[in-house]
Amino acid sequence: MQLDLTHQGVDDGAELAGCGPVYFGAPPESAAPLRQLAYERIRSAGQIPRVELARVLDVSPATVTAVVSELIGAELVEEVEGTARPGARGRPPVALRVRGGAGYVVGVKIAEFKHTAVLTDMAGTTLASATLSRPSQARSLKAVLAETGELVREVTRRADVSERKVIALGAGLPGLIDHPEGRVLWSSVLEGEGVPLAEKLTEALGIPAFIDNDTNLLTLAELWFGRGRMARDFAVVSIEQGVGMGLVLGQGLYRGAHSLALELGHTKVQLDGALCRCGQRGCLEAYTSDYALVREAHTALELDSRLQLSPQMVLESLHDRAKAGNEGARSIFRRAGRYMAAGLANVINLFDPSLIILSGERMQYQYLYAEEVMREMQGLIVGRGRKAPDVAVNAWGDLVWARGAAALALEVAAGKLAGRSIA
Ligand SMILES: [Zn+2]
The missing domain is CATH 1.10.10.10 (Winged helix-like DNA-binding domain superfamily/Winged helix DNA-binding domain)
Structure with a gap:
């Protein structure tokens, strides 16, 4: 392989x-x-x-x-x-x-600490980007509309493009997003449930808006601008606070019947196993994500609870100690890596992709995709002599989600411009 x-x-x-x-x-x-x-x-x-x-x-x-x-x-x-x-x-x-210059689209990522946006022309060239820092809390719909509007104004200003020439807006956020209906069923960054965000954005900004979840944006970024351009069927697995997945089948994004597919992080890898933040037990995420590692780190490293370390600091300390050869710290990553291997093997057994792209901030923790993890994964794939997919690691910059959101808008924009009768 x-x-x-x-x-x-x-x-x-x-x-x-x-x-x-x-x-x-x-x-x-x-x-x-x-x-x-x-x-x-x-x-x-x-x-x-x-x-x-x-x-x-x-x-x-x-x-x-x-x-x-x-x-x-x-x-x-x-x-x-x-x-x-x-x-x-x-x-x-x-x-x-x-x-x-026939038209422009804006892609926006709405996130916990900062929102990002890009403005892209019809050829897919990014002409401007902008970032807006926000306090970490769920935002009211009104605030999200105002902040998105602010970003659209900023990127059009920076690119020196009239807002009237923006023909579609793509926006992404974490959580359960009903893409065809344009509804946010639940998100950690937006107050309320079942919010018709696409409609509200369209109303507020006067630009047709489309929404999707952040992992799908990451996958679209790969399909449009990254390594996924050349692959007919591929999967993107992102390891951040949780474990996300996006899937492209026949060069199109697969979303499932209710836009809720591919919750890889909540597939069960252990019956009656560790408690996951979704409330169920034995989810992959409960063994591989930030909070799982932090939970174990507290025990293994005998951290002083009075220090009130942030999860990020605990993770960094764990990583440093593993690199320095601390056996306890290493075993935590090794265990997480083994669960990751099982998760990836399940993806291969189910979908047979030609390529899996590992993406996300946790890619700095190479333990999660070390050679031994890949060997373990190989051992869990069924089919003798079967060719395992290529596994690539892609550490994009901050703007990857916004670029994926722009791709979401470009898909629609092409249909609007070139699909209608223009004779
Ligand atoms: Zn779960």
Whole structure:
């Protein structure tokens, strides 16, 4: 099995031109209008000659010419001088690319301590970002609307783009989010239950808004800008305060019937096991997340309770001691790593992804994905001689969630601009 534990930067997908999934094969029959499919493939390629576009769409050159002239007429696509093929004579063929300035989207992550936002053009280029620090507490709807509005104003100001040219807003937050209905069923950062946040944001800002949970944003960031662009089926496992998961099947985000799928952290790895903060017992999270490690650290390290150390400080101390060879500290990480291995093996046994991307702040604790964890995982996968997926570690910067939220908005924006009749 290949183990690729390189840490990648925020511009991880940058060596590939364009943005969005790199499509395999011709689009399925009953998909979006051809105009939209053409637009998405041009955006994905970065630049593409007409003849190549006809090939990837599996339509005749004449059809492509007609569709492209509509897109050019609507100022969504423009012609550029293509790159000459090595050894080819004559002028390089004219290529097509998405006109970045045809519209803009904003992606926002609403979080506990600070919100982040990015403004992206239609080609997926991030033009501006902004951060807003907040006290750690659940916010009223009114406060969240005002803060999101503030961020939208700030990123448009920094990018020197009129707010009127922002055609969609994507927003993400932790918790149980009903994406199709645009409702926050529950979130630690927003007061109330069943809040129709997408509708309220649309009303307050005058921009069509769409919401999703933060792990799905992380997964969309991988699908649009990261390593997931080249993978048809992949999983993202995030280890933060909890254990989250996002899944892409056939190059689309899988959300489940009620938008509540993939609670990997609450799959049971031990019947009647440790108590989880969800109220049930034996969840993966109860063995691998911050609070699980902190709970054990208090016992193993004989920490002075009068010091009132924050969970973060306890974790750092635990990590330092493990690195220094403290056997008690090491055994805590080893145990958490073994549970992690079981969790990852379950994901592989269920979904058979070609790639698993481990993401999140806890990736600094390499014990959770050490070689021995990977070996343990391998041993728990069924199927003799089966090829295990590549496991990659991706430590993105702070803006990854906001970029994922922008991808959520870009998905919608493409349909709005290129999907409707523009003839
Ligand atoms: Zn649980």
